[in-house]
Amino acid sequence: MKGILPVACRIAGYALLILSVFVPLLMYMFGQVHDGNLIYVKLGIKLVVWLSLFMIFLSKVKDEAEETACLRSKAMKYALYIWGVYYIVMLIKGAVNQDLQVADNSVGIVYLIICVICWEFLYQKHRIEKTFRKNKF
Structure with missing residues (x-):
């Protein structure tokens, strides 16, 4: 199974993965997460995690x-x-x-x-x- 995404997607995937961990914490600290939007925040985080993991796994490497x-x-x-x-x-x-x-x-x-x-x-x-x-x- 060969990589189908460009090499830069691997770095972008790791960056998105780190953001998906810290952005929800910051949103909670600033009062942006409440009962009305909790399900949407959780859904968005899961989608970003999925996307970043696929980007990491399916990106090509240098050699x-x-x-x-x-x-x-x-x-x-x-x-x-x-x-x-x-x-x-x-x-x-x-x-x-x-x-x-x-x-x-x-x-x-x-x-x-x-x-x-x-x-x-x-x-x-x-x-x-x-x-x-x-x-x-």
Whole structure:
């Protein structure tokens, strides 16, 4: 799976992700969040988080190659396994607490977050391995 967005979208995605964390706090501090618009603020934040995670995961990297596409696919596979474990744990927790809505709140966002973390880890690992292989005598 090759990246479909330009390289700059990765940086923009991280910037949006940081803004999606701090802007709601600032809005609350200045009294902009109240009962009338809470659902819209929450919806907007979730949409920005989704957009930023997709931008990070689907953007190209500087040295995009077949290996990078392989790493992106591997990250999706690992993230799916980790997400499956997370979902099962949340279902068990919800069954114990008799509140099954706990498992269904943000599972898609959690999957994308895990996917981005796996992608970044695998990509950085690949870059380090490539650098050390190049420097070997």
